[in-house]
Amino acid sequence: MEFSGWDIAVFVGYCLLIVAVGLWVSRDKKGHEKNSKDYFLAGSTLPWWAIGSSLIASNISAEQFIGMSGSGYALGLGIATYEWMAAATLLVVGKFFLPIFLDKKIYTMPQFLEIRYDKRVRTSLAVYWLLVYIFVNLTSVLYLGALTLKTVMGVDLTTAIICLAVFSLVYSIYGGLMAVAWTDVVQVVFLVFGGLVTTYLALDTLSGGAGVFSGLSTLLEKAPERFDMILDSSHPSYKDLPGISVLIGGMWIANLNYWGCNQYITQRALAAKSLSEAQNGIILAGFLKLLMPMIVVIPGIVAFVLNPTLPKSDEAYPWLLDTFVPVGLKGLAFAALVAAVVSSLSSMINSIATIFSMDLYKEYIKKDVSEKGLVNTGRIIGVVSMVIAMAVAPFLSTLDQAFQFIQEFTGFVSPGVVAIFLLGFFWKKTTANAALWAAILSVPVSLLFKFLLPNLPFLDRMGVIFLALCGLMVGISLFESKVENPKGIKLSNRLFHTQTPFNVGAIVICIIIAFLYAMFW
8 A cells, every 4th residue: 555645644643642642641640659440440530422432442443344344345234233233232231231330339240240149150250251352352353453454554464463462552551441441532533534534435436426425326236235134044144144133133142242241341331420421421332333334334345346356355445445545545544444453452451451450360369469469460461461362363364254253252152141141130039050050051052052053143043042041040040049149139210210311312323223224124
């Protein structure tokens, strides 16, 4: 890719701005040394707009820009269901999950599990999450980001991995969640506007200079089969998006796990000034999720129409960026891609550090650790986990659609996690042994189903396993005791009361989702 002086200036300016903001907001006030609440929860000071921005910046990464565009190239708009259903899931999380989490004043998801169940459940899930975050999420985002640098700039894959890792560590290791969240506010501006620039230029080129709407019309005419949201069983990608199941089946399990039980997502809301600030941040994130397919899916479909013979689906977005974004704007578009990658890497590193420090180190290794010791432990484990991801990332180069890889393998854990949380929230008789067995069996049962029923779509498999584990948990709980567990959550109308901004935003989001599915059914 040919970069002009302006492109280089924009990109370098973006890098310097992110580092400067990260170091500035995370500086220690005179006479105050960072404690664990400052480092892991930003001192519980985040306003709604920072929460919403950080949620999206943490979520949208190379996994979406490259992976979801690759899936858009391979199967079409149907992959956007992950984005639009996520908007609906966020409403459920904001209404029913966050009030419970914030009421318990927790740092981590495993910490909540000890409050509701016992330490065994806390530890087993903490280990699960650390393994998934390091070997699936962190590794795949690092690989996809490096693939982009390699494709767009011709940088060696190993060099690209090292550069991205170091950049994400520079400010996040020192500043913790405060640095991550406030830099995310800047990152999401680059991410959204830089991404929209690429989409605009691609559609305008497709229409011969007639504009975005003409480009969309041309896209619908030339690739109508790429605009089916609900795929039938004859579709070659049915195993990835199994028809109506994306609306009423396993997609809900994937989304509830990601948005409601996922440390590196919920940690932003846990750091809110108040519950209403957290819920308003959720609404902002919901509206941004509705917009995301224009940024991360439509470009993949444009690439399919213009060049249907790319060797790998995940090369669609880098090819589009290299081919159609003119000199002078490439710096902005490229900054958007790097912003997406770096913000996600920093968020994952901070959450890995939080879980290890609070749920393992403090509980088992050094129970009397000081606040400074917790912060330093978090910094060390953040660096160690990134080094591991750097070593593993190159092995993902054999994949065609990395986004589907991420969804399927995180899906091994999702059914058990969602069953544990939902029954823990809403059924007071659920016991710790029931939750522990669900945690233990989620991965092996998922692998067994994958081996015995290889043709069963993985989203359907997640739904079936979720129901099976729920049944198992109910059976174990009733066998152990017929009375309510004293650790059951005390629910009330007051706990789930929401303010007008959340209610109005939720109604609007639901109307837009219904309209989109009706249009592209």
